[in-house]
Amino acid sequence: MGDGSAVPRYSQIVGELRRRIEAGELAPGDRVPSTREITRQWGVAMATATKVLTELRREGVVHAVPGVGTVVTAAPTNPAATTPASAPASPVGRPARPARSAAPARPGAPSDATAGGQAGLTLARIVHAAVLVADAEGLAAVSMRRVAAELGVATMSLYRHVTDKDDLLVRMMDAAIAERPLPTEPPPGWREALEVAARQLWGLFRLHPWLAPALSLTRPQLITSALAYSEWVLEALHARGLDDQTAFTAHLTLLNYIRGLAQNLETEREAEAQSGLDSEEWMDTQESAFRSTLDGGRYPGLARLAKSGYDLDLDGLFEFGLQRLLDGLAALLREGDASGG
Known part of the structure; x- marks a missing residue:
């Protein structure tokens, strides 16, 4: 018998992915194939694909990033330094x-x-x-x-x-x-100013997943550096004629949208730690039950989506929601201009 037959299939795939990483074909930060991609490329069962990524994570070769997937881990620059x-x-x-x-x-x-x-x-x-x-x-x-x-x-x-x-x-x-302090001078347009603040705050939540759950909307903490964000938004909207009450309500709506979406970063990290599966791997374990529920024809819209597939991208979701919120504020500002004219 050949030696290859004695090596478990998952170990062979782990070795191949490890070789790609060591050769630089997959650089630090690059996404590695998902469980679904592994099943397609190597023709193995979902359980085998899951075992592949679990082994690579155990070795420290890859790690999961909420909302992104499983990525290659950066190697230490000086392994001897501990x-x-x-x-x-x-x-x-x-x-x-x-x-x-x-x-x-x-x-x-x-x-x-x-x-x-x-x-x-x-x-x-x-x-x-x-x-x-x-x-x-x-x-x-x-x-x-x-x-x-x-x-x-x-x-x-x-x-x-x-x-x-x-x-x-x-x-x-x-x-x-x-x-990440805001720029010294805001951009001239109210929409551009709010985009700058929103994207910068989202970046902070991305960098520190614990930050969004720690912030309270109903019992706000006195955080001096956060006051600059409130002032930035208030000034941008006040300059367009919104009264302080309405401008602050708009600020809280925007803040809570970003904070609410960002809370998924920490909960996903906790779920991954408990289950050993990233979000994509977990979804794969639910696919059979989900499809059997949709087969009855009661939910045709979801059934069509299941066939075409949907990749959840938190950054894309953030940007989509941000633009729709700003569209709503634009309509409000236009109504104010009309009533004032």
Whole structure:
């Protein structure tokens, strides 16, 4: 018997994809074939295709990106360099992020100069460490004890810089949003100005999946860096004649649309961690039951869609919804112009 017959089919496919990655045919960030594509290209069952991607993820060769799919993981530039013993290694597939700006000090909080405590421990380091944990593992992983462990300090030493976890969370959000300040000068048109703000906010939510669920619409936190977004939208709409109440309602509608869509990023990450399947793989497991439900003819529109297929693209969904919201605001502004004329 040949040696090839003893190698499981899924292992052969894993080897082929690994070879493509090592050869540079699939570069870091490139999407690898989905489970559906694997079944088509290699003629294997869905279970085998799922096992292929699961094995590649286990090896750290690929990782799933919510709303994008399974992509090639960036290789470390210096494999010999490891994280300090006091800090757990980052999860595979999430390269270390660059240092972030520190959150501005809030009234009543002790400064680094007067807080005492362990040498080298600063508010900026605490916030930075907390953001890194949230970026890599989600907001649920952030605790005072965990952040202290990342920094190699006693948990109680953090309380010389932040009041409690809620205080830390506000500072984390402030620091994250401050990473991408709005331009100094807005574009001349109201629509272009709102597009700039909306796309920049969506990019922040993409970068920090925990940020959208952490923000509250009904109990808004005082996040200084976020106030610039509110002011930007208010000024753009006020300049077109909208009163402050209507302009602020429009701002909240736009904000909550972006925030609501972005919350899927964190919930998808949690679901993937629990199931071991990315969204596309999970949908594949539901396909049989879904199609059998549609076969009865009760839902002809969905049946047609099932035949043609639909690729969910969160970025495309965001842009589509953004433009429709702005179309509605344009109609409102035209009505205001007509009534005022």
